[in-house]
Each structure stands twice: as structure tokens, then as C-alpha cells.
Amino acid sequence: MWLLIRHADGLVKSLYAQRELGKLTGELVIKSQKFKKYATLFCLAFCQSMEHDCSARRRCERILRRAGAYNVLHKYEDGGVESDARRKITVSVFKDLDYREITEPSDILAIAANVCSYNTRILVPKIAKDQAMSLSLGILTLCMSNGEMIKTDSEETALSKRIFDFLEDQSMSIGPPLQYGALTFIKHCRVPVSRLSAAGIHTEGILWKLSDVIRPDRLRQSLLFQDKDLNQNNIFRNGLDDYQRHRMFDLLEVLNQRNKKRYQRLANNLRAYLNGNESPVGSDDWPSKYCMDMMAACIVNAIDSKKYLQLARPIGGLPKGGRGVPYRAIFTRDRDELRHSGPTYIFTSWSRTKERKQEASQYRSLAKYVSVEVSINTTNGLARLKNRKWANGLCFFDGEANHPFVFEWPDSLCR
Structure with a gap:
């Protein structure tokens, strides 16, 4: 959408102003998105320089509530x-x-x-x-x-x-998983809901049980340069850069050194992913390869930060399942998280962009991705989950069946 803002008749636009604000006589022509961005930056800067002027701050706050760009507010405010x-x-x-x-x-x-x-x-x-x-x-x-x-x-x-x-x-x-472009990622972090009931939010996904740990000292240090400015837009257009691919091959080498069968499926999945050239689905605004690339970049950041990695296996719909199933996921973990007593479970779910009709209207639903550490209670053969915290990891769930789960309501809604 373009905005037309009237200006004084005597104002003469320079060539630069015509490129930025259009050639229309008597009007400034500007994209609404750009207007919101710079109006937000101006109000934030003005509030900072006039922090003791309460009246000016209130005026800026009113503007930000009506025309603020959320991505700019997220980054600076x-x-x-x-x-x-x-x-x-x-x-x-x-x-x-x-x-x-x-x-x-x-x-x-x-x-x-x-x-x-x-x-x-x-x-x-x-x-x-x-x-x-x-x-x-x-x-x-x-x-x-x-x-x-x-x-x-x-x-x-x-x-x-x-x-x-x-x-x-x-x-x-x-x-x-990446600092730059965080709001775009957060926008897609939603559970695919099949229905709501008194028990909670019904959904489908994959339950993972965390197990073997890869310590930071198992991965050799790299002397290559990492592009610190890589963000989600770069990932979407170009995938992993050379440095990130190099570090992921280092991780693959560690997996190959573990000769037990439960590691080989994950090693094969990781090798196929790094050697693959999958093209995104044209109508999908959140293709699976893009999500995997972001998580792989997150794992590289964790390796460079000397964090722990923990392998996980899919266990079906109940916590007692999955015995003997090979690993198919790698999650980033802090040292304190590894001290958690008892088994640790992570629920993941991913769905493509979908077109949906409701009465006379048509909606294009966003692709959704969720990866959360959960606690589990089992009732009548159905796993009831409670969120604990977000968890980032690279999961190879191709061929894995989704299972039904219920996220319980908060206690305050059950009284």
C-alpha cells in the first residue's frame, strides 16, 4: 500500500527526493511499510533525546501504538x-x-x-x-x-x-534459533490445533526422548571464519554458508565415530541433508528445508559457544515407546539443562502453508512450527502435555507418523 501525503505547493523536490518520495505534484508518495519503519525509528530516537519531556513522550507513544513497526520496536525498544x-x-x-x-x-x-x-x-x-x-x-x-x-x-x-x-x-x-529475523520466526511458532475441549488443546506431532550427549570438547575447534551477520533472510535465500556446512560435517564425523546402530540413521540423515539440493515448495512461505537450515545454523552457533548437544529418538505417542529406535534429532542444551532429573521429552510439530475456505471467504494459513520441552501425564492411553520451555534442534522426521496429544490448560483456567 502507498501513502499520499500532501505538501506545500511551493516545495520543489530534488532528484533524490523524487526517487524516494515520488514525482507526483503536491504529494509525497511513500510505501506504508517504509513510513511505519521510519516513523517508529524517529519516535524512539525522539523519546530517547527528550526523555524528560513527558508530554513529548506521550505523543510519541500514541503514534507508536497506532503506526509502530513491531520488528523495529522488537529490535530497539x-x-x-x-x-x-x-x-x-x-x-x-x-x-x-x-x-x-x-x-x-x-x-x-x-x-x-x-x-x-x-x-x-x-x-x-x-x-x-x-x-x-x-x-x-x-x-x-x-x-x-x-x-x-x-x-x-x-x-x-x-x-x-x-x-x-x-x-x-x-x-x-x-x-x-537466530537473533536476526526473530519476529518472523516467532510469528510461525504455533501449534496446529485440531479441536479444543475441557481437557485442553488437541494437536498432533512427534514426541522425542533425549538421550546421549555430545560434549563440546568432542568437536574440534575450527580456524575458519564465521559470518556473524548471517540472518534468517540469508538462510532463506542461500541456505547454510560454507563455514556452517564445514561445522556440520565436523558433527557428522563425530556421529560416524560412534559405530552403534542407533547413531547411523541420524548420521545418514545428516549426510543426505548436507548433500541435498531440495527446492522450496513455491506456495509455501515456510518450507521444511528453510526451517532445517535455521536449526542447523543454531547448532553451529551452539558448537562455537561450547554448548552441549543431545541426541533424541522419536518414541511414538506414549513416553514408554521408542525402545531400540535409532536417533533422528539433535538438540542444543545448556549444562544446567542436563542436570534435570528424570527423562526429558520434547514435542515438535510442523505443518505447511494451507489455503482454507470459510463461508464466503478464503484464508491462507501460515506454516506452523513448534519445538518445546514438555512434561507428560498419561490418561486413558493419551499423552497430556505441559509446556516447560522452548527447545531448538535439528529433527529428521521424514517418514515419522504424527500422534495425537493434548496440551493441558493452565491451572488458572481450570478453576
């Missing part, structure tokens, strides 16, 4: 990927829509669904302004139906808070 900005951007969308005091409150559901690229929509009748509970339930249902990640294994969160504050508290922190 919230301290980047290492802060609470890792929480889902969805919460910011809902809070900003609430700030605008939309005339018809129920319109928030439709607007948010469009902004967040939801494929499941909640159609509700008009909600009176004093029916906040009905709107809150609609917002909660919309988020859960579209697989937004919430904390289910955490301290109790009071339901007495407004729905926006509740979602902010319960929103699960996502650890993107």
Missing part, C-alpha cells in the same frame, strides 16, 4: 531477542487494538485475525461495551484455536486481570 520481547507479538497486536477504542468491540476479533494471519476465525454477534467478559472469552478462544503458545507448566496467573494482561503473562517465551 525491547532490547532485542534476549529480553521479554521473545514473547508472542500477538499480545502487542491485541493491546494496540484495545488502545484504539474501536467503536464495535467485537471487530477486534476480525481485525486481529487478519493481522495475525489466523485461519480459524471466531464469528460472534455484536458485543455491548459492558459485556467485557464475552469479548475476553472470544479473544481467548481465538488465540487458542489458532495455536498460540501459552505457558501450562508455570506459576498460577490470576484470572482477575484483563484478558490482554492475562495473555501477556501466559504467553510462552520463544527462543529463536
Whole structure:
């Protein structure tokens, strides 16, 4: 979308200004995306230089709530990927829509669904302004139906808070595999939901049990140069760079040194992946190779940071399964995480971009990817999961069957 901004008749644009702002007489012509980016940068810089001017700060905050670019805010205002900005951007969308005091409150559901690229929509009748509970339930249902990640294994969160504050508290922190382009990754971190029930959020995926550890000292140090500026856009266009491929072949060598059968399937998968030239699916905005490349880059970063790697095997739909199954995944782990007592399980799920029709409308749902460490309870032969934290790893799940699981509701929603 292009914006036309009227300017004074006597203003003469230079050649540079014409290239950036168009040649239309009496109007500045600018892409809305670029306008939001630079308006956001200006407001953030202005607030920093005028931090003691409360009135100026309030004006800038109003602009940012209405025209702020979330990726710029994420990078500069919230301290980047290492802060609470890792929480889902969805919460910011809902809070900003609430700030605008939309005339018809129920319109928030439709607007948010469009902004967040939801494929499941909640159609509700008009909600009176004093029916906040009905709107809150609609917002909660919309988020859960579209697989937004919430904390289910955490301290109790009071339901007495407004729905926006509740979602902010319960929103699960996502650890993107790469720092640059984190918001794009977080946008796709959703569980594919088959249905909601009193038991929780029903989904399908693969359950992994972590086992053997590869210590940092098992991988030789490399004297090659790593491109520190590589980001997700580079990965999407070009895949892994030469340095990253070199380090992944070092990891392959370590796997080949372990002659037991349970390592060879993973070694073969990794070799085929590094030697493959898979082309992304044209209509898919999140092809599987792209996701694997990002996770491989994350593993390289972990190797260079002298973190531990832990191998995992798919175990079917129940925690007691998977005996004798060879390894098919590699996850990055911190030393403290390895001290966790008892078995460790990770749930993963990935789905392609899909086109869906609902009544007279057609929606293009985003590809979804989830990789979370979970705790497990088994009831009536069905594994019930609780989120613990995000986990990054390279998984080879080609040929592995998805199994049904249920993510339990937070305790505060069960009272």
C-alpha cells in the first residue's frame, strides 16, 4: 500500500527526493511499510533525546501504538531477542487494538485475525461495551484455536486481570534459533490445533526422548571464519554458508565415530541433508528445508559457544515407546539443562502453508512450527502435555507418523 501525503505547493523536490518520495505534484508518495519503519525509528530516537519531556513522550507513544513497526520496536525498544520481547507479538497486536477504542468491540476479533494471519476465525454477534467478559472469552478462544503458545507448566496467573494482561503473562517465551529475523520466526511458532475441549488443546506431532550427549570438547575447534551477520533472510535465500556446512560435517564425523546402530540413521540423515539440493515448495512461505537450515545454523552457533548437544529418538505417542529406535534429532542444551532429573521429552510439530475456505471467504494459513520441552501425564492411553520451555534442534522426521496429544490448560483456567 502507498501513502499520499500532501505538501506545500511551493516545495520543489530534488532528484533524490523524487526517487524516494515520488514525482507526483503536491504529494509525497511513500510505501506504508517504509513510513511505519521510519516513523517508529524517529519516535524512539525522539523519546530517547527528550526523555524528560513527558508530554513529548506521550505523543510519541500514541503514534507508536497506532503506526509502530513491531520488528523495529522488537529490535530497539525491547532490547532485542534476549529480553521479554521473545514473547508472542500477538499480545502487542491485541493491546494496540484495545488502545484504539474501536467503536464495535467485537471487530477486534476480525481485525486481529487478519493481522495475525489466523485461519480459524471466531464469528460472534455484536458485543455491548459492558459485556467485557464475552469479548475476553472470544479473544481467548481465538488465540487458542489458532495455536498460540501459552505457558501450562508455570506459576498460577490470576484470572482477575484483563484478558490482554492475562495473555501477556501466559504467553510462552520463544527462543529463536537466530537473533536476526526473530519476529518472523516467532510469528510461525504455533501449534496446529485440531479441536479444543475441557481437557485442553488437541494437536498432533512427534514426541522425542533425549538421550546421549555430545560434549563440546568432542568437536574440534575450527580456524575458519564465521559470518556473524548471517540472518534468517540469508538462510532463506542461500541456505547454510560454507563455514556452517564445514561445522556440520565436523558433527557428522563425530556421529560416524560412534559405530552403534542407533547413531547411523541420524548420521545418514545428516549426510543426505548436507548433500541435498531440495527446492522450496513455491506456495509455501515456510518450507521444511528453510526451517532445517535455521536449526542447523543454531547448532553451529551452539558448537562455537561450547554448548552441549543431545541426541533424541522419536518414541511414538506414549513416553514408554521408542525402545531400540535409532536417533533422528539433535538438540542444543545448556549444562544446567542436563542436570534435570528424570527423562526429558520434547514435542515438535510442523505443518505447511494451507489455503482454507470459510463461508464466503478464503484464508491462507501460515506454516506452523513448534519445538518445546514438555512434561507428560498419561490418561486413558493419551499423552497430556505441559509446556516447560522452548527447545531448538535439528529433527529428521521424514517418514515419522504424527500422534495425537493434548496440551493441558493452565491451572488458572481450570478453576
